[in-house]
Amino acid sequence: MKRRQFLKMSRGIGFLAVGAAIGPFVAPTHAQTSGRKSIRIGMSVASTGTFAHDSQSGRRAIDLWLEQVNAQGGLLHQGQRYPVELVVRDDRSDKQLAPRVYESLIFDEKVDLVLAPYGSTLTAAAATITDRNDIFMMGWAVAADSVFKQGYKYIVNGGTTPVSRVPEVPVQALKRFGGKVVSTIAVDEPYSDALAGSFRATAEKNGLAVGVAEKYSRGAKDFTTILNKAAAAKTDLLCITSYDTDMIVMLRQMKENDINFPAIFSTFSQNSSILALGNDAIGLWGQSNIDPRVAYAVNLGPTAAQYLDAYNTKYPNGPQSDINSAVAFASLMVLGAIIERAPSLTAPDLKAAALDLSGHLTVLNGTYRIDETGFQTGYDILVIQNTAKGGREVIAPAAVATSAPLFPMPTWDQKAKM
Template identity: 70%
Template sequence: MKRRQFLTLSGRAGVLAAAASAAPALLTERATAQARSSIRIGMSISSTGPFAHDAQSGGRAIKMWLDDINRQGGLLQRGGRLPVELLIRDDRSDKQLVPRVYESLINDDKVDLVLGPYGSTLTAAAAAVTERYGIFMMGWAVAADTVFQQGYRFIVNGGTTPISRVPDVPVQALKDVGGRVVSTIAVDEPYSEALAGLIKIAAEKRGLRIGTMEKYQRGARDFTISLQKAAAAGTDLLCITSYDSDMIAMLRQMKENDINFPAIFSGFSQNSSILALGADAIGLWGQFNIDPRVHYPVTRGADAAAFLKAYRTTYPSGPDPDINTAVAYAGTTVLGAVIEQAADLSAAALKRAALDLSGKLTVLSGTYAIDETGQQTGFDILVLQNTAGGRDVIAPASVATAKPRYPMLTWAERG
């Protein structure tokens, strides 16, 4: 690979940069990082590929956190405040490229710690590198439980509800409205397949029936047969555990072929890319982590209402915030607290601080808590439904702002 220019962010706007290949380096060179007058954090953000939209959505929230921290003079470490530098590389949504990106951040740029890339697939690729070099990584979009079952010592999920805890809320919501049949469509990637399997478990635990469980290869474009199979099985809730781009194609093919489901759930239903579909997005159920109508007793960072207001001030003409924006802000807020709690910036000290803060820190998406592996145990999800006038919180029932509109309108009823 040819080296290209990249940007060091220290509270200023900037652009993404391309990755560079890592040069060999000795672990002993890491000692020089502690003498710096700043805290250097590395990460990758996808500029292209299937993860680009979601990664950049999270990146906007991370930029907000960085600006806020540096306006305050930085983070407390060793008795004083140190400004934060954020070194961002482009991983192009390529899990083969990710290891080289993180090796370069560690060896060439001498970062003190890292933020993970977007998604469980890329984060798993990065974790193998950071673990080998003994570098702490804060994951902000790593929901797959399998990443935390590899024996890694220095990775923490600070932003995302694990997929093992996601299905219970939408599946219970379906049962509450009288639905009986659940089907899934998954891309053949670890997160997507695991979530589909967990949805099956959640449904069967509640006495619901599984209609179909379809899986497709990454890059597929025609989902008509899978959709027709799910409809023929009498599916009440179709769960799409895939990319937002694939979901857009599925919705278009449902409309073209007049394939209808009483309810459709996806973690991406409130993404700007889906909302841009207008009337075709109405009725969809989606996963979210924050809503200004749901109040948590926040102890660090902005609460949901303040964050959303600040986001719209910072990006007045940008896309609406989505779940990736929320989990990225939660993850970096937790990271700031961990750094200030830690005795130093070594991986062991940061992991110890992350464990010490477990159950004692509440951010905009709820109470942060982790187990010994670093997996999140504290954040719950909200299920929101898109409406013509915005969106409603429909589950869990204890915090719902409205009952689900069930069944959702058919394509013919939308006109």
């Protein structure tokens, strides 16, 4: 190829490449659309990666809410009903993709507001985009307190009990039952470690002692040393903030070594994998955000029992509603009320409406209450205890308890005879 030909060809290819490459990716400045026909809500769901399962659990409940709202003609905003459109993108559980997803939702899809992705890390990454572009974000699975200390103006946690507040109910219950020492075992991952730290801080705040604070790397299989250390510290409540598979191994090793604790708390205590242990699962404390037997004085949307009925009707073949489904549904109920109350869908108006409604809405998992930063101060968790023959009872908070606790929980010998 001659030099002149090559240069000519290169120039042509260059111009074409620049035009073709840039065109689709230059995002016009965001502008609120006039002549509204619907309310467009953007969100991301992980199709793969760490958050895929939990993210999709939330998505199912969000679809249920969407179906119910649109069945009644949509949301009443500015005196008129508008159908709700949900624009969903895949974030692949990738922190680097989350900002791009939310930019695309804002500039390409021109959504009016957004739901946060699953998890605090992705939410924080997405919030840098939404807040800078004055878009309101409703968080439904954002447990980390730190997200609300960033100075973001337009993010609100409408569904989840923050990680710093999860331990309040179980620790206060322990104190009420006469326990004195709290110990933690955590896998070295963000939520697990943060939850264990919150348990210790809450215990100290309530005048209880911290026995041991153990952390292990994922993949560890021998927990006998740390379990013995916890027992030697006279632990009354052992908090295992880890994976259900690790918890199963720990329970087996406790049984083999006859290590007993008056109470054991884990997020996974009511997982089918734990319940499959039969009598060995008796007495374990777990957490839930809803229980069909607990009916708060709901003034917005269905009670927990009604929600579960609707969910099971929509998804008769499963998967069952879980903690993520419930908080997603609750946050959408609150979001609907915020949209209906706000004079416009601009972020300042939505945030003002969110603050106005704080403390006035009780949904299926309790009373929605936020502070100025959007941090959730309302919803309390329910402490659920496994009982004999696969039963479960709510043992705290006391006001909604369905049964007195088994405290101390049965020893391994006693469980074997139950």
